[in-house]
Amino acid sequence: MGIPRNPLLFGLMHRMNLVEKVGSGLLRIRQMSEAYPCPPPRIEADADWYRIIFLRPETESQPESGPESGLESGPESGPESGPESGLESETAKSVIKALTGHPLQRAEIAKALGHDQVSGAVNRAVKELLKKQLIEYTLPDKPNSRLQQYRLTKNGRKLVAGMKRND
Structure with a gap:
């Protein structure tokens, strides 16, 4: 369980039902991110600030070209391959x-x-x-x-x- 950095602000937000309790957010973020096909969030913190970085899922790479893949490589004709x-x-x-x-x-x-x-x-x-x-x-x-x-x-x-x- 965490400690609110600003008890007055936390109290106000709690009464407005904008937060449930202190310290549950990061755990829920980690749990929910496991359900999605993306890397877990990266959390960076120091004495004053914290940052949560959500990485995008890796997109499927382009198919490789070559004789094994059945795709021909090389530029198409004309200036289009400029x-x-x-x-x-x-x-x-x-x-x-x-x-x-x-x-x-x-x-x-x-x-x-x-x-x-x-x-x-x-x-x-x-x-x-x-x-x-x-x-x-x-x-x-x-x-x-x-x-x-x-x-x-x-x-x-x-x-x-x-x-x-x-x-």
Whole structure:
């Protein structure tokens, strides 16, 4: 059983039925995480703060290519196999095309793709393109800023040029 760091706050939250008892949360988190296919949470603590890190489950890896797997490897024909082109989704290709003219915010990207709001597909595409360094933040020091926009990198512009040649 734990000791509340702020007894006044704990008393208030207990009366509001926001907490059941002191010290049961971490144990319940550990027990509940065992029911899910993900690593157990990592808990870091010092004298003043604690942090619980929930790790995402490992995604299935891409199938290996080669003669044993039945998948052929190697680039497809044409400029499509240019710099980091193997974009995994049509949404990612659409995001690249939308950013060709000028930087856009996520909501503007979604609208350019015909979405009413930012969807999971748009978020995944933006993350994929950031990871592949085809787009970048306009405010790199503030990735979560409400003013954040995205623009093509040099590699992104090369990819767009290759896509235009294919069209």
